Amino acid sequence: MKLLLQNGRVLDPTTGELVHKDILIEGQTIAKIGTDLNAADPETEVIDLSGKFISAGLIDMHVHLREPGFEQKETIETGTRAAARGGFTTVACMPNTRPVIDSAELVKEVIAKAEQAGYARVLPYGAITVREAGQELTDMAAMKEAGIIGVTDDGVGVQSSKMMKEAMRKAHSLGLPVVAHCEDDSLAKGGCVHDGQFAARFRLKGIPNEAEAVHVGRDILLAEDIGVHYHVCHISAAQSVRLVREAKARGQKVTAEVTPHHLLLCDEDIPEPNAMWKMNPPLRSSRDREALIEGLKDGTIDIIATDHAPHTLEEKAAGMERAPFGIVGLETAFPLLYTHLVLRGVLTLAELVDKMTRKPAEIFGLPYGVLAEGKPADLTVIDLEEERTIDPDTFLSKGRNTPFAGWRVKGWPVLTIMNGKITWNQADTALTFGE
Incomplete structure (x- = not known):
């Protein structure tokens, strides 16, 4: 199959400016990027992009697809359809399903179910410990060999330092990164929001910054001698950012991700005790949010990941x-970030x-994330x-749990291509977000 995208705009790699280019896709590969390209083969499908922005396919290294076990919240099919609509061609799914x-x-x-669905490439993480119970290492x-890209007990922190060190040794021997949900239960248990202004106003038990930062610091020390690639999930606290920055300054292989909601919101923004604003880690203070933005800008924080976490409205x-932690994010991440950061x-x-493309591919050793001739034909077309308006009722995800309902944003993905196959085309569907 051949596909020609005409009259699009791409980022010039030297200037960062948008320049007009056509892109020819042959099979699963980007065959040519140039100007005034024509379809020599009459069977080539031609799409006129009318100046829309073309990016390498977006990559999300932290999503919850909920299957197996929680199909009422999300399935691999619905989650990857939502990913494609959000411009994502590759997502990494967390192992805290049932069974784990x-x-x-x-x-x-x-992997088989994701390939059958065909909407986005799914890269699974495997659990660090059996059933994520923290007692016994898994057969990493x-x-x-089956296809994991890293190990994590996401959803719970590995509480035992001894167990985490053993896990790091094993993972390092296999060339696998350790991807950590950093949370000390002795500090965080029972909390539902950040230990700050909102918690005090509504007399809710708070989760302090130290609950995250203590584990970040511990794990950096454990990983330092071993040399394992250590990755911090959904970093949220200023202290955690400082610890990662110091580790990187020493040359340690430490990376970190941050979510759109932690970049755009803080606990002062929560209007009332509404669980649509409940996530883990919680929305921190405005000072923490500023530290996250600074860390993202200076390279301390490497990538953006959604932590897409669907739940039912009843939950x-x-x-x-009492409600579970988490919000959805796949379908709204790019427009939110483009509008409020760019x-x-x-x-x-x-x-x-x-x-959202090259950097996650680089730090996890993936062959994607680059828009260039000879590279995999993973592309996202965005109307900047x-x-x-964000309308949860129109989401393709089963989840409607978002604090961003009603926000008006720019920069919506309109066409997603994975391995040369169109997985989302706004022009071909009547499903649209609220105007």
Whole structure:
């Protein structure tokens, strides 16, 4: 199959400016990038992009697809459809399902279901410990052979330092990164929001910054001598950013991700005890949010990941104290970040795209994330001028749990291509976000 994208705009790699280019895709590969390209083959499908922006396919290294076990919240099919609509061609799914993805058999099952759905490439993480119970290491070697890209007990922190050190040694021997949900239960247990202004006002038990930072510091020390690639999930606290920055300054292989919601919101923005604003880690203080932005800009924080975490509306209706943590993010990440970071001068478009494409591919050793001839034909086409209102009722994800409902944002993905195949085309569907 051949596909020719005409009259699009791409980022010039030297200047960061948008320049007009055509892109020819042959099979699963970008065959040619140039100007005034024509379809020599009459069977080539031609799409006129009318000046829309073309990026390498977006990559999200932290999503929850919920299957197996929580299909009422999300399935691999619905989650990857939402990913494609959001411009993502590759997503990495977390293992805290039921059963936990802690065996080669379950890894293979997830990959097979994603390939059958065909909307986005799914790269599973395997659990660090059996059932994420923190007591026994999983068979990481078998899971690596089955296709995992790293190990994590996301959703819970590995509480035992001894267990984490053993896990790091094993992962390093296999060339696998350790991807850590950093949370000390002795400090965080029972909390539902950040230990700050909002918690005090509504007399809610708070989760202090130290609950995260203590584990970040511990794990950096454990990983230092071993040499394992250590990656911090959904970093949220200023102290954690400082610890990662210091580790990088020493040359240690430490990386970190940050979510759109932690970049754009803080606990002072929460209007009332509404569980649509409940996530883990929680929204921190404005000072923490500023530290995250600074860390993203100076390279301390490497990438942006959504931590897409769908729940049912019934679960979220249980209230701030009893509802589960988490919000969805795949379908809204790029327009939110483009509107509130790029258009406000916090990041350039090139910087934002880099942290959602090339950089995650680089730090996790993936062959994607680059828009160039000879590279995999993973592309995202974005209308930078299109402005819409976020309407959860129109999400393709089963999850409707977002604090961003009603926000009006620009920069919507309109066409997603994975391995040369169109996985989302706004022009071909009647499903649109609220105007």
